[in-house]
Amino acid sequence: MEIHGAAINEKYSVAVANSRGIRCVFQELSLCPNLTVAENAQIIHPSLKGFGWRKRADALIKAKLDEIFPGHGIDGDDLVGDLSIGKRQMVEIARAFTVTAQSLHLVILDEPTSSLDVVTAGQLLAYIRKSVEGGTSCILISHVLGEILDYADRIVVMKDGRVVAERAASEFDRDSLVAAMGNVVKEARIEAHEQRERERGTTPVVVSAVPEKQTDGRALVAHKGEIIGLAGLASHGQTHTLLQVYQAAGKSDKRSRVEGPVALVAGDRQTDGVFHLWSIARNVGIRSIRSMVKFGLIDQEAEQRLADEWRERIKIKTPDMDNNILSLSGGNQQKALFARALGSDAEIVLMDDPMRGVDIGTKLEVYDLIRAESERGRTFLWYTTEMDELNNCDHTYVFRSGQIVAELSRNELTEEKVLQSSFEETA
Amino acid sequence: MTIMERITNPRFLRSALPLASFAVLLSLIFYVQPRAMSYFGLNLMLQYAVPIALATIAQMFILTVNDLDLSIGAFVGLTASIGATLLADNPVVGVCALAACVAAYGAIGALIHWRNLPSIVVTLGMSFVWLGIAVIILPTPGGTSPAWIKAIMGLKVPYIPFPIIAAAVIAIVVQVLLMHTSYGATLRGAGGNPRAIERAGWSLLKIKIVMYSAAGFFGVLSGLSLIGLTSAADAHIADRYTLYSIAGVILGGGEFVGGRVSPVGAVIGALTLTLTGSFLIFLKISPDWQIGAQGAILIVVLALRALIKRREG
Numbered sequence: 001m002e003i004h005g006a007a008i009n010e011k012y013s014v015a016v017a018n019s020r021g022i023r024c025v026f027q028e029l030s031l032c033p034n035l036t037v038a039e040n041a042q043i044i045h046p047s048l049k050g051f052g053w054r055k056r057a058d059a060l061i062k063a064k065l066d067e068i069f070p071g072h073g074i075d076g077d078d079l080v081g082d083l084s085i086g087k088r089q090m091v092e093i094a095r096a097f098t099v100t101a102q103s104l105h106l107v108i109l110d111e112p113t114s115s116l117d118v119v120t121a122g123q124l125l126a127y128i129r130k131s132v133e134g135g136t137s138c139i140l141i142s143h144v145l146g147e148i149l150d151y152a153d154r155i156v157v158m159k160d161g162r163v164v165a166e167r168a169a170s171e172f173d174r175d176s177l178v179a180a181m182g183n184v185v186k187e188a189r190i191e192a193h194e195q196r197e198r199e200r201g202t203t204p205v206v207v208s209a210v211p212e213k214q215t216d217g218r219a220l221v222a223h224k225g226e227i228i229g230l231a232g233l234a235s236h237g238q239t240h241t242l243l244q245v246y247q248a249a250g251k252s253d254k255r256s257r258v259e260g261p262v263a264l265v266a267g268d269r270q271t272d273g274v275f276h277l278w279s280i281a282r283n284v285g286i287r288s289i290r291s292m293v294k295f296g297l298i299d300q301e302a303e304q305r306l307a308d309e310w311r312e313r314i315k316i317k318t319p320d321m322d323n324n325i326l327s328l329s330g331g332n333q334q335k336a337l338f339a340r341a342l343g344s345d346a347e348i349v350l351m352d353d354p355m356r357g358v359d360i361g362t363k364l365e366v367y368d369l370i371r372a373e374s375e376r377g378r379t380f381l382w383y384t385t386e387m388d389e390l391n392n393c394d395h396t397y398v399f400r401s402g403q404i405v406a407e408l409s410r411n412e413l414t415e416e417k418v419l420q421s422s423f424e425e426t427a
Numbered sequence: 428m429t430i431m432e433r434i435t436n437p438r439f440l441r442s443a444l445p446l447a448s449f450a451v452l453l454s455l456i457f458y459v460q461p462r463a464m465s466y467f468g469l470n471l472m473l474q475y476a477v478p479i480a481l482a483t484i485a486q487m488f489i490l491t492v493n494d495l496d497l498s499i500g501a502f503v504g505l506t507a508s509i510g511a512t513l514l515a516d517n518p519v520v521g522v523c524a525l526a527a528c529v530a531a532y533g534a535i536g537a538l539i540h541w542r543n544l545p546s547i548v549v550t551l552g553m554s555f556v557w558l559g560i561a562v563i564i565l566p567t568p569g570g571t572s573p574a575w576i577k578a579i580m581g582l583k584v585p586y587i588p589f590p591i592i593a594a595a596v597i598a599i600v601v602q603v604l605l606m607h608t609s610y611g612a613t614l615r616g617a618g619g620n621p622r623a624i625e626r627a628g629w630s631l632l633k634i635k636i637v638m639y640s641a642a643g644f645f646g647v648l649s650g651l652s653l654i655g656l657t658s659a660a661d662a663h664i665a666d667r668y669t670l671y672s673i674a675g676v677i678l679g680g681g682e683f684v685g686g687r688v689s690p691v692g693a694v695i696g697a698l699t700l701t702l703t704g705s706f707l708i709f710l711k712i713s714p715d716w717q718i719g720a721q722g723a724i725l726i727v728v729l730a731l732r733a734l735i736k737r738r739e740g
Contacts, residue, residue: 015628032619039612049609
């Protein structure tokens with residue numbers, strides 16, 4: 001890596017980058033909520049010290065805020081923790097553009113407009129153009145295609161950690177940009193399963209849920225025995241909707257109706273899934289523990305039977321189901337979580353992007369299992385960020401900003417359509 | 428902003444709450460026992476406020492960087508023991524021993540940061556170490572405190588009792604250093620968002636060492652001021668200070684995480700805790716109930732703060 005054509009000799013760090021005039025606006029804010037706006041400006045400008053530093057810091061950040069976001073309504077004495085998320089983002093951005101001892105050459109903005117409203121986002125983008133004309137470079141990371149197309153000079157498309165396209169912005173239009181994001185070198189792809197042609201609606205509805213942020217009343221509907229895909233960019237309300245269904249299980253509320261017992265397969269294994277100190281058998285059995293009670297105590301034999309049955313069915317690779325769950329590889333831990341859900345009495349299985357970091361062999365085994373179980377009448381709601389997995393689904397709902405924005409039947413499903421809906425902007 | 432808006436502003440309410448609780452408690456005392464409303468009465472009621480306030484400030488430094496110190500009570504006991512023996516016998520040796528105590532505190536801060544250890548566990552362990560050393564130095568209660576410390580703590584100031592002046596000086600000095608200097612802002616930032624501080628190029632290790640050393644320094648001051656009042660020491664003299672100091676910081680508007688602390692509030696919190704003892708004596712309630720009553724006051728104040736917070740949210 002080189003900065004200004006010079007190789008970096010010392011160990012590279014944020015401090016080194018700062019000293020060479022590189023700043024970054026992070027998506028998760030890097031402000032201290034317990035400090036005031038002016039004090040936060042001091043954090044990145046150690047030269048603001050000595051008598052009267054607070055006044056100088058205050059003037060510095062106020063001037064930049066006034067320049068980028070006229071009419072911002074932020075005071076230098078305001079505690080950052082008391083500000084709204086949008087205003088915090090404004091402070092963070094303004095702070096990155098402030099200059100004291102070192103000159104400023106490059107500002108990296110990671111999704112800067114995600115928590116700004118339309119007006120302030122426009123102010124920011126206009127300011128970015130202005131500062132670029134003044135000689136500062138900017139890298140703008142965004143999933144809002146309009147911003148990129150309208151304000152960038154050059155566009156680099158990245159997917160799965162690789163650059164897949166790099167051209168001048170004028171050579172792109174909306175469609176070609178979306179196409180560039182979809183057309184990736186397909187290696188080690190899982191072969192698409194044969195399409196399943198099936199009439200929708202021949203079986204009764206078991207789940208019907210209107211996402212909390214949905215404004216037009218469109219509902220996610222699942223019929224018995226269906227595999228329903230929840231698609232879209234990561235964390236655009238899919239997990240939230242799954243949890244909504246989970247909470248509504250057994251009792252109906254206004255927004256969701258769920259018929260039958262529910263089980264959840266967690267995506268974030270370490271936080272939501274495994275009980276770290278327990279054996280594999282106990283981890284598999286916990287969802288079914290109520291049916292394994294004898295005289296008020298856990299029936300050890302029933303637990304062992306369930307564990308052994310699922311070791312065979314889902315091929316958990318372990319010499320002994322009484323070993324600790326952490327003795328398994330990631331893929332096998334995930335299998336244990338599937339066994340927990342599938343071994344229970346649940347009619348409806350919710351899957352929260354469960355295949356993250358799982359090897360292909362395991363994936364294919366689990367896909368087959370899911371299909372087999374759905375043939376037997378179980379319903380699956382499957383949130384996934386991988387296109388290949390959507391091919392397993394009978395019906396797919398695309399989410400954006402917490403709302404369902406499109407639904408695609410198995411025949412209509414293409415990667416391009418999912419991407420188009422994920423990126424569509426409200427005009 | 429009108430005066431009314433200013434008064435009902437949650438940020439103002441939050442910072443006024445410690446002073447308000449102190450004032451309420453003080454007026455209750457004056458109501459129950461009007462004779463306490465005198466130079467002598469206040470001096471007597473608040474004389475132990477100085478060591479408690481110093482220990483509370485020490486705890487506050489640790490809480491600022493999201494840690495908790497369960498050893499401060501034992502540490503104050505140790506420094507009191509050193510003060511009543513080594514320092515009284517040979518000032519050079521005594522000063523060196525106390526400096527070593529401060530350095531040890533800084534080293535513990537470095538260790539906690541370097542190995543990413545839970546501060547609660549480390550300081551709980553260290554509390555036994557401090558107590559052990561104190562018992563070796565001073566196996567039975569005794570010793571004599573140096574005359575100059577007794578002289579300072581016994582100072583008679585006209586009109587305003589000495590403990591109040593001392594508490595005000597402590598509060599203002601720490602308030603200026605931690606809340607108004609630029610490095611103080613960085614230190615507090617390390618409690619609010621350590622990653623941001625590190626990204627901006629500051630050394631978290633250095634910050635932890637600074638904060639723990641400052642805590643050690645104020646722990647030493649607390650121990651010395653304590654023997655100035657008692658004129659003798661005991662390894663167990665300050666066992667209660669660990670809980671007092673935590674309660675004092677929290678009463679004073681501080682929080683366990685997030686770097687939200689207030690030095691002035693912490694000192695007022697310490698004064699409030701000191702007063703509860705006298706209040707219960709005036710009510711003719713046995714001192715056995717003291718800790719329980721202090722706990723009750725803490726719960727009431729925290730409940731009020733939760734109410735203010737709800738309005739903020």
